Structure formats: C-alpha cells, structure tokens
Amino acid sequence: MTVRQTSFRHALYELLSSMRFAIGLLTILAIASVVGTVLKQNEPYPNYAFEFGPFWFEVFETLGLYDVYHSGWFLTILAFLVISTTLCIVRNGPGFIKDMKAFREKAGDNSLAAMKHSAELSGSPDAATLSAYLARHGFRHKRHERDDGSVVIAAKKGSANKLGYFFAHIALVVICIGGLLDGNLPLKIGELLGRIVPETRDVPQSQVPDESRLSPANLSYRGNVTIAENKSADVIFLNAGKGYLVQELPFIVTLKKFHVDYYSNGMPKLFASDIVVTDKASGRETPATVKVNHPLIVDGVAIYQASFGDGGSPVTFKAWNLGQPSQPPATVKGVSLASQPLEAGGARYTLELGEFRLFNIEDTRSGEELAAKDFEARMKDAREVRQDAKFMKNLGPSIAFKLRDAQGQAREYMHYMSPIEQDGARYLIAGVRSQVSEPFAYLRLPLDDDDKIDSFMRLYATLKNPALYDEIARRTAQKAAAGGVISADMQQQFENSVKWILARFGEGGFKGLESFLDERVPADKRAAVAQTYVKILQGAVIDVMDVAQEKAGLAPWPKDGAHYRMLLDGLVATSAMADYRAPVFLQLTDFTQVQASGLQLTRSPGKNLVYLGSLLLVIGIILMFYVRELRMWFLLRDGKVRVAMASNRHNRELDQEFARHRDALEQVSRG
Amino acid sequence: MELSDSLGTTHPLKKLTPGDWLYALVVLAAAGVAFARYGDAMDVYEDAILAGSTLGLIAQGWFWKAFRWYFPLSGALALAGIGLYEQDLARAQSAFGLKYLLSSQSAIMWMCTLFFLATAVYWLGLLKRSDLLTRIASGLTWSAAVMGLTGLFVRWYESYLIAPDVGHIPVSNLYEVFVLFCLITALMYLYYEAKFAARQMGAFVLLVISAAVGFILWYTFDRQAHEIQPLIPALQSWWMKIHVPANFVGYGAFALAAMLGVAELMALKGWLAGKLPAPEVLDEVMYKAIAVGFLFFTIATILGAMWAADAWGGYWSWDPKETWALIVWLNYAAWLHIRLVKGWRGAPLAWWAVIGLFVTTFAFIGVNMFLSGLHSYGSL
Numbered sequence A: 001m002t003v004r005q006t007s008f009r010h011a012l013y014e015l016l017s018s019m020r021f022a023i024g025l026l027t028i029l030a031i032a033s034v035v036g037t038v039l040k041q042n043e044p045y046p047n048y049a050f051e052f053g054p055f056w057f058e059v060f061e062t063l064g065l066y067d068v069y070h071s072g073w074f075l076t077i078l079a080f081l082v083i084s085t086t087l088c089i090v091r092n093g094p095g096f097i098k099d100m101k102a103f104r105e106k107a108g109d110n111s112l113a114a115m116k117h118s119a120e121l122s123g124s125p126d127a128a129t130l131s132a133y134l135a136r137h138g139f140r141h142k143r144h145e146r147d148d149g150s151v152v153i154a155a156k157k158g159s160a161n162k163l164g165y166f167f168a169h170i171a172l173v174v175i176c177i178g179g180l181l182d183g184n185l186p187l188k189i190g191e192l193l194g195r196i197v198p199e200t201r202d203v204p205q206s207q208v209p210d211e212s213r214l215s216p217a218n219l220s221y222r223g224n225v226t227i228a229e230n231k232s233a234d235v236i237f238l239n240a241g242k243g244y245l246v247q248e249l250p251f252i253v254t255l256k257k258f259h260v261d262y263y264s265n266g267m268p269k270l271f272a273s274d275i276v277v278t279d280k281a282s283g284r285e286t287p288a289t290v291k292v293n294h295p296l297i298v299d300g301v302a303i304y305q306a307s308f309g310d311g312g313s314p315v316t317f318k319a320w321n322l323g324q325p326s327q328p329p330a331t332v333k334g335v336s337l338a339s340q341p342l343e344a345g346g347a348r349y350t351l352e353l354g355e356f357r358l359f360n361i362e363d364t365r366s367g368e369e370l371a372a373k374d375f376e377a378r379m380k381d382a383r384e385v386r387q388d389a390k391f392m393k394n395l396g397p398s399i400a401f402k403l404r405d406a407q408g409q410a411r412e413y414m415h416y417m418s419p420i421e422q423d424g425a426r427y428l429i430a431g432v433r434s435q436v437s438e439p440f441a442y443l444r445l446p447l448d449d450d451d452k453i454d455s456f457m458r459l460y461a462t463l464k465n466p467a468l469y470d471e472i473a474r475r476t477a478q479k480a481a482a483g484g485v486i487s488a489d490m491q492q493q494f495e496n497s498v499k500w501i502l503a504r505f506g507e508g509g510f511k512g513l514e515s516f517l518d519e520r521v522p523a524d525k526r527a528a529v530a531q532t533y534v535k536i537l538q539g540a541v542i543d544v545m546d547v548a549q550e551k552a553g554l555a556p557w558p559k560d561g562a563h564y565r566m567l568l569d570g571l572v573a574t575s576a577m578a579d580y581r582a583p584v585f586l587q588l589t590d591f592t593q594v595q596a597s598g599l600q601l602t603r604s605p606g607k608n609l610v611y612l613g614s615l616l617l618v619i620g621i622i623l624m625f626y627v628r629e630l631r632m633w634f635l636l637r638d639g640k641v642r643v644a645m646a647s648n649r650h651n652r653e654l655d656q657e658f659a660r661h662r663d664a665l666e667q668v669s670r671g
Numbered sequence B: 001m002e003l004s005d006s007l008g009t010t011h012p013l014k015k016l017t018p019g020d021w022l023y024a025l026v027v028l029a030a031a032g033v034a035f036a037r038y039g040d041a042m043d044v045y046e047d048a049i050l051a052g053s054t055l056g057l058i059a060q061g062w063f064w065k066a067f068r069w070y071f072p073l074s075g076a077l078a079l080a081g082i083g084l085y086e087q088d089l090a091r092a093q094s095a096f097g098l099k100y101l102l103s104s105q106s107a108i109m110w111m112c113t114l115f116f117l118a119t120a121v122y123w124l125g126l127l128k129r130s131d132l133l134t135r136i137a138s139g140l141t142w143s144a145a146v147m148g149l150t151g152l153f154v155r156w157y158e159s160y161l162i163a164p165d166v167g168h169i170p171v172s173n174l175y176e177v178f179v180l181f182c183l184i185t186a187l188m189y190l191y192y193e194a195k196f197a198a199r200q201m202g203a204f205v206l207l208v209i210s211a212a213v214g215f216i217l218w219y220t221f222d223r224q225a226h227e228i229q230p231l232i233p234a235l236q237s238w239w240m241k242i243h244v245p246a247n248f249v250g251y252g253a254f255a256l257a258a259m260l261g262v263a264e265l266m267a268l269k270g271w272l273a274g275k276l277p278a279p280e281v282l283d284e285v286m287y288k289a290i291a292v293g294f295l296f297f298t299i300a301t302i303l304g305a306m307w308a309a310d311a312w313g314g315y316w317s318w319d320p321k322e323t324w325a326l327i328v329w330l331n332y333a334a335w336l337h338i339r340l341v342k343g344w345r346g347a348p349l350a351w352w353a354v355i356g357l358f359v360t361t362f363a364f365i366g367v368n369m370f371l372s373g374l375h376s377y378g379s380l
C-alpha cells in the first residue's frame, strides 16, 4: 500500500468520523425529509402524472420523490449517518473508555496549579481526612505517592456521563439497523434484479404470477387486504410503485362481523372486526376482535383495523317506471358493488351498483345542502385522527349506482332510503349527476301522510298523462268561476289555458313553460305572464291530485296548508324529474348490510431492536445531560495542600461548587 | 445550616421537610381517593399511569418546592368547581362560581387574561427596572398557571358530565394542547426564573405564551374550538395520555429557549442596556431549556412511535407529523453538538434557537394546517 493510499484512507476516516461531517449529515437529512412531507407520498401514479404533467412526472419519478424515504439517495444519507456515527464511536470510544477508567493521578504540579479551579488551602488536612472527605461526597479516588515524597490524591465521580455517549450513539446505530430490517430494501433489490415484478393489472388474486408473489417466509412486510363479512383471505397486497405484490400469509383470516358504533353526536366511537385466524399448517383457530389501537399479534404478524366499507350488500328496489308512470312499480333486486342488466322503457341498460352505506354522517355546516361524495366504492380510513365532526347529522342508508345505456353513456345516482326532514316537511332524497367531477343535483320527493312517495308518484303520473288534462282543466275552471275569480263567459277560455299549461309543464316542467315564454312573449311582459301561469298551475295542482286519487279509488286529499305544500313540492319535484333523466326511479326499500373490513398486516422483526435502541438513547441522553463528570485533585507537598477541580463541561455550577468544596475543606482542616 | 447540606451530600430523603411529607401525603391521598372511586373503570395501563403520576408529582414537589402549593391549590380549586356542578352540566351557566370563575371555559379565560396582564407588567418592570413590578408579574404568571391547570382539571370532569363515554383527559385536540402549552411553558419559565433570579426574562418568555393565548382566543371565538368532543377510535389509547404531555414539555422548552435567544441577542447588541440579565445567564438558561426539551422530545417521539405501532400498523410511517418531529429532533441534536462538542456560545446559537422555534412551530401547527396525513388531528 502506498503512502498516498494510506493518507487518503486516513483522511476519509477523519472526515467520516468528524463532527463537522455528522452535523452536515444531520442538516441534509432534515432538509431531505422535508421533501417527502410536502409532496404526498405513495399516491397512485396516475394522480402524480395528472398533477405534474408527463415531463415533470418522469423527472420526479426518477428522483424517487413519490417515495422519498425509500429512495436510493435518502437511504444513502441514512447509511452515511450510520457509518459516520459508527466511526465516531470507533474513533472516540477508546479514548473515552480510557478516560473513564483513568484518575489522572499523574497530573503535574504546574498543570494542577494552572487549572481554572485551583487553590491552596490555608489549613493542611492529612491524607486520611481528605480520603474520608472524598468518600463522603461520593468521589472514588486514587493515591499516588511520588518519588519526591509529595502525594497526589486524584478523585472523580460521574463517569457515567461518558457512558452516556456510548449509549446514545450506539442507540442510533441500533435504531437504524432495526429500521433497515423492517424497510423494503430486500424488495427493492429483488425488483432491481428482476426477481420480483410488481403486478400492474387488475386481475383476480389467484391469477397473479409467481414473480409477483412473496412467500410467507418473507422477513418483513406491511400490506392490506379487504375482507367482506363471512369471507376469508390468505394473502395481502403490498404497494410497489406502479403496481402491487401479493404476500402470502401463513394463516387464513376470516371476518365474522365488522362493528361500527357512533356517539350520540354522530362521531365514530368504535371500529372493530371479529376475526378468526386459522393457521395453515396446524389448523389451529384463534378468534379475536381487532380494534383501532388494539391489534392482534399472531406468529409475529400484527393484524390491524385499518379501514372499512361496503362488502357487497343485497338490496331491493321499488322500480317506478318513469316512462309509463301509471304502471305499478316493479321489484328489482341486486347486490351492491356488482352490475346487472336492467330493462326499462323497452331499452336495455346496465345497472352498476356502487357502494351501499348504512350511515351517512354528513357535515351540515354548508346549509342543508348534501355533500357530494365519491361515487366509487371507497374504504373509509378507520384510523383517521380528524376530530371536526361537530355538525354531523345521520342521513341514513344510501346506495350509489350508475345506469349505463346501450351506447355506454352513464349517469350516476345517489339514493337515500330514509325520509329527511327539511323545514318541517318530509322528503325522499335522490341525487344525480352526469360527470364525476360535478356535485350531485338533488331531487326532493315529497312524502305523503304514510311517509311514502306513492302519492307523489300518482301526482306525477297524472301530470304526465294528457288524457286526464280535460277533466282536470274542467274542474279548475269550474272552481274558478264558482269562486268568482273569472267570469262565467271566460270559463271555456280559462279551461283551455289550464290544459295548455298542463301540457307544457307535463312535457318540460317549469323550464318548458319558461322556454315558451322566452320564445313567444315580449321581454317586458314575461314576468307578469309567468306569474299568471304559475298561479294557474298552483291552482290546478289541487285538481290534479283529486283526479289522481279518484282514479286510484282513494279518498281525496284534505285541503289544508300542509297538503297544499306537498303539492307545490310535488310540482317542483316533477319539474326536476326532467333533469333526472332515467327510465326508472329506483327506490331503495330493503337491504341486508354486508360490511367489509380493511385490515393491515405487518411483520416487523426490527421493532424490538428499534425499541431497544430507543431505550438506550433515552438513558444515554439522561447520562450525558444530567450526570456531570467531576474530578478533584489534592496535592500534598511540604505540609501544604492544593485542591483543584475540573469538569468535562465547565459552567457556573462548577464555580460555585468549587467555592463550596474549598470552604468545606478549610473547615475540615481547621478541625 | 450544615455545609454538607449545600454540597448535596446528605441522603436526599433526609433533607425533606415536614412540608414535603405533608405534600406527599396529600398527593397520595388524592391518588388513593381517585383509585377507590374510579379504579374499577381503569385498565392496568391506567393503573400504572396513575401510580406513575403520583410518584412523579411527589418527586416534582420535592424537587421544586413551589409545586407543593401550586398543585394542591389548583386541585382544590378544581374540586370546588366540580362540587359546584352538582353533577349537572347546565349549572355552568347558572351557578355564579362556575359561570364567572371555575367552569373550565371561565378558568381558561382567566388564564388568558392573567397571562396578558403578566406580559404587560413584565415589560413595564423591565423598562422601569422595577423589582416590584416584575415580582407582581411573576405572581400574575403563577395565578394564570393555577387557573390553567384548574381549567384543564374541570374540563376533564365536564367531559364525563356530557356522557360517561365522552369523558377523556383534555389533551386530545388543538385547543386543549394549546392550553397545555401555555401552562407548561409558564411553569418551566417560573422554575428558571426562581433558580436564576432573573425575572426580566419573563418579558420575553411571556410574549410567546401571549401569542399562544391569542391563538386560543381566536380559536375559541371564531371556531368554537372549546366545545368538548368525544374521542374518535384512533385517539382512544392510553398512549395519548403520556405522548401528548411529553411532547408539550419539549415544545414549551424550545419556545422558552427561543425567547431567551431573542433576549440574548438583544443583550449582545447592547439594546435595553442595563435592563436585561447578563448574556451568559441567558445563554445558560437557554441551554438548560433545550437540554430538557430535547430529552422530553426524544421520549415523546419514541412514545409516539410506540403508539403508531399500535394504531397505524408501524412504528414509523414517515407521516408528515412524524417526519417533522424528526426534523425538529435533528435540528436540536445538531445544536447540542455544536454547543457541547464544538463549544460554541453566544449569538450564532441564539439565532439558531430562534430559528428552531420556527421549525418547531411548523411541526406543531404548520403540519396540521398545510400537510395532510393520518396525524393531522385538529386541523384548523
């Protein structure tokens, strides 16, 4: 080895083990850590591509910014910190150990006299007195008789301070090794070598090929699986960049039941899964309940409650034929999260059922408006720590679905099952939208005295039935004439107007009336005409309902304010049906909830090392900060005694302590 | 006094006065009563926490004598408030003593007021070089601390009055931890003030407390954040009871150090000449505060990791809050190395401590406001 090489190595060693380098690393690590907190980590890749555009998406991907803490460069910084700390221990360690053992009894007269805390005592206590004094104050000491007959008594206490250095710095190395054991380094290496290939397709688990599967022997992992009630799983899915990996488990997890409890104000109180874990080898069954904060640990694998959602619930609808509303409703059955064909109005549709939810805890702060929510079935995170659920209200069960026609066009619907009270009246709520990005527009169908929409549907059918307009208009005009609102000779003309307005409204709702006005009536008269039309319609609607009831063989509605309001709401809802644009109205009438629980399973053998390291770290810091290393020397020469003190860290306290010891010693020596 | 006493050589237990023992007895009795009444509802961890807190409180009172009256007084006031409730939450609005003094909301408002007053009086005292005024300010700070602790105790009880299943220790949302922050920072400050006989420091430290108080007031009046909410599943853990307070000892200590850094920088520049304590004193208290803060912050972060291991499926997930805790920790580790190993003193470290407060504040509230993660509890 040449001299150059040695000196280079030495310089490298010096650099790596130096404080400067360590502090630089700490700073770089801190700054690098910021990156991963600013950019949301481990999102699905398409989200990033959408956010940054193709160019920056590539750049950021190359830099590993979507998973900073597992990127090569970040791990390299960590590795350097471990190396640097290790070398630092190697470099300082021997000296520190020597120092801990040493009493420094060989200190020379001059150096003792030169110490900042050094004084000659006026009295001259003998060596035995001094030893006793030291012992009483917790010092260990060593006597050194010099050749010239003088004696040095060297004492010290608080050597554990140096031990603190070892504890704290070894702790860091231990923690990093523990963390590394639990990290996904082996997976990354496997991917680099091509031994492991993440699956990117959305295929049934059993069809995932071997190179995307990990055996149960895998040392450490952290993945998720969603299990519906009374179903089982024996694999979990690990996120791996653009795809996922399938981790096989040594056992089968079966979900018996998932529980959610709420507080009276609607905030969640409990998420829990009753599961049974069956060991594949022995068949041994372990029943348990996992809750947030209370995982189950089986064979070194921890099972956590992570999320929950719909697991495919059988639902029943009353399908009201909107094309021929006079027909009685049919019954449609389905299972949430599944698709089925649906025939309506002579056309074929696909009914794509989305998520069923038993509770809809809504934030009611934004007035009475219902919040738009994701249409896609989604799992709710059970571990969220957000606490601002103050203004919550439960809207009851809901089902989301899409109706797709033969051309592939779909509209999305969100139907609630329970009546909702608004301003003292009761409604059934149904949302619709044609774009995922839009909020839902909500229909409010007024409920009758039996809390049903049947009356509304009769009203709707009658309004949509031109064959009945004659009869309705006749009644309205008659009443108007009898009430003296119009003169008798106007009756026929009025009847025609009513018929005409009903027809317009039946076709296009209020919008239909409006577009007529826009086309035919001069702008300055529109408001007045519109008002008249609406008034007439509002009068006629009573007769519409009467006719509807009669045709159904039912008693007429009472003529009071509450019922009149239902009729007006009925007009609004009928008008809005034009935008609802579905061949059927699927009213959710029954369900059997089947929930799914999202479990996270982890195996982290490094955890115990990390905890051990943490313990060492705390002990080390306490020793370094709160145990002060103190040294004291007595030099006995020619009947005189010099006392000197030193500490590894000098500060005001040493000044005071030295003064106090000196005074005490003076007193002792005076006897 | 015996000399050996002042050198700390007699056995520590022998130095205890009857007052110390009386205090210990009171704390033990209180813990005994708590255990007798609520022991059935507590699990083994909570038993351990009760035992640990009892011993800790006794030790705290023996170590810092002022605690011997501070804690019992706050406790007595809280008990008085609880008595006034007569098990009926509605009495907060009708009973005079509750409405104006002892309901948690009133007590905390008193705390806020007293802290503002103390800040003003500390500054007056500093500018006028009046020992009397700074003494008064010190008294005001103590009163604020008493009201703050009383308020938290009463709030704890109130949460159980709302419904037994809603009840929980008041360290679960941003409002509660801000009160805790004010309290802890003030108490730590009062300790150093007494130890170093430098009351002028209060003018600076109380500024950061006042800022927190301002936040509490805004948060209360603008956001109704003082309403007691039940605990969602993620927070139903006994880890919370120790993780959060430990963190706030850290935050409080770092905030204190930063304000002393400001004072030191002013002293070094010669501003307010003759009115500030010596820079060396400020420097030393600043170091002491950071050392305590670093220790507690380390413990808090470890406890957080252990909690995460129970709640989130891993002891470290690089969640923004976790990561920022690490950043804060690395920052102060570097600070301590520079000071203790490289021996730096003075302006650079004072500046660094001030910057440290910004890093800490971001970790404390910035993360909740700007970054999303599992951890963003009490978002603004």
Ligand code: HEM
Pocket (backbone or CB within 6 Å): A017, A018, A019, A020, A022, A026, A081, A084, A085, A086, A088, A089, A092, A161, A162, A165, A168, A169, A172, A621, A624, A625, B333, B336, B337, B340, B341
């Ligand atoms: C994450 C990395 C590190 C952390 C968190 C850390 C933490 C600490 C802490 C808290 C102290 C206490 C200060 C004292 O009381 O003296 C300390 C002391 C010390 N550290 Fe580090 N350290 C780290 C890395 C390093 C490295 C890489 C070196 C190597 C140059 C090093 C060298 C020292 C030395 C020489 C001391 C003084 C020990 C003494 O004299 O008591 N540290 N460290």
